Amino acid sequence: MDLWSHDRWTFPLPATHKFPLAKYARLRARLEAEGIARADEIHECEPAPWEWIEAVQEAALVDRIRTGTLSVREQRGLGLPWSPALVERARRTTAGTVAAARRALARGVGMNLGGGTHHAGYDFARGYCLFNDVAVALARVRAESGARRALVVDCDVHQGDGTAQVLAGDGDAFTVSLHGARNYPFQRIASDLDVDLPTGTGDRAYLRALDETLDLALPRARPDIAFYLAGADPFEGDRLGRLALTKPGLRARDQLVVERLREAGAAVVVVLAGGYARDVADTVDINAATAAVVAAADAPQGFG
Numbered sequence: 370m371d372l373w374s375h376d377r378w379t380f381p382l383p384a385t386h387k388f389p390l391a392k393y394a395r396l397r398a399r400l401e402a403e404g405i406a407r408a409d410e411i412h413e414c415e416p417a418p419w420e421w422i423e424a425v426q427e428a429a430l431v432d433r434i435r436t437g438t439l440s441v442r443e444q445r446g447l448g449l450p451w452s453p454a455l456v457e458r459a460r461r462t463t464a465g466t467v468a469a470a471r472r473a474l475a476r477g478v479g480m481n482l483g484g485g486t487h488h489a490g491y492d493f494a495r496g497y498c499l500f501n502d503v504a505v506a507l508a509r510v511r512a513e514s515g516a517r518r519a520l521v522v523d524c525d526v527h528q529g530d531g532t533a534q535v536l537a538g539d540g541d542a543f544t545v546s547l548h549g550a551r552n553y554p555f556q557r558i559a560s561d562l563d564v565d566l567p568t569g570t571g572d573r574a575y576l577r578a579l580d581e582t583l584d585l586a587l588p589r590a591r592p593d594i595a596f597y598l599a600g601a602d603p604f605e606g607d608r609l610g611r612l613a614l615t616k617p618g619l620r621a622r623d624q625l626v627v628e629r630l631r632e633a634g635a636a637v638v639v640v641l642a643g644g645y646a647r648d649v650a651d652t653v654d655i656n657a658a659t660a661a662v663v664a665a666a667d668a669p670q671g672f673g
């Protein structure tokens with residue numbers, strides 16, 4: 370199936386940094402090797418135009434990011450060293466989510482092998498996140514199509530504060546976040562529905578909470594389009610996450626979310642968000658399994 374990747378655009382990063390820069394190229398290679406996508410089905414995007422980003426984030430913030438004039442406090446909050454290459458890469462992955470959203474509206478599902486930068490808000494950019502790709506993509510597809518109502522299902526282990534802030538005043542967008550109660554960010558911005566899970570939550574309790582959350586969210590959201598942040602960081606071997614899902618549990622999570630969103634009639638856009646396993650190969654395994662679930666949903670016969 371068609372996928373979007375920005376893996377060829379890297380940026381300077383200290384070798385000991387927790388950001389998994391190596392995973393993106395490994396994931397692309399893995400998906401090609403497993404036959405989930407052919408090489409010519411993994412697309413690269415031009416950088417998102419600045420006006421797309423400024424449609425959802427404050428122009429002054431976007432200007433500081435563009436020109437490398439973030440304050441010392443903002444730089445520290447971002448957690449990645451600013452460089453022109455960092456900004457270029459972030460614009461390209463943002464465009465990847467836009468492309469995946471367009472495909473989802475045309476074909477039912479779409480996936481970006483990146484994105485899910487949910488700690489980017491209207492007037493802040495923190496936690497490794499510069500631009501809120503999901504909000505940008507939603508604004509674009511609304512401008513280009515009849516899609517209006519949106520649901521964000523954020524299953525990254527960290528609460529989706531930036532997305533919650535950007536979409537707070539949007540009556541046609543419903544934001545859901547399931548996350549570790551004791552994980553970053555420590556000052557929250559409320560989603561429409563937040564689910565705080567105790568440290569050590571495993572597969573069964575997680576999947577039950579997720580199913581119940583979708584029961585509540587779907588009738589309220591009635592989405593034309595749904596964005597699923599398939600974070601790999603609820604994994605038991607994650608260095609940052611405080612939950613304890615196994616790989617089969619994460620795969621069951623992906624299956625549950627994609628299946629229920631498709632059953633509800635929504636176009637489904639999947640983005641990767643975070644993943645910080647001690648061994649990057651584990652994060653690649655989890656992301657590849659997510660892509661396999663999406664590819665299965667894309668097949669003409671669908672599930673079952």
Ligand SMILES: [Zn+2]
Nearest residue numbers: 525526527643
């Ligand atoms: Zn995360």
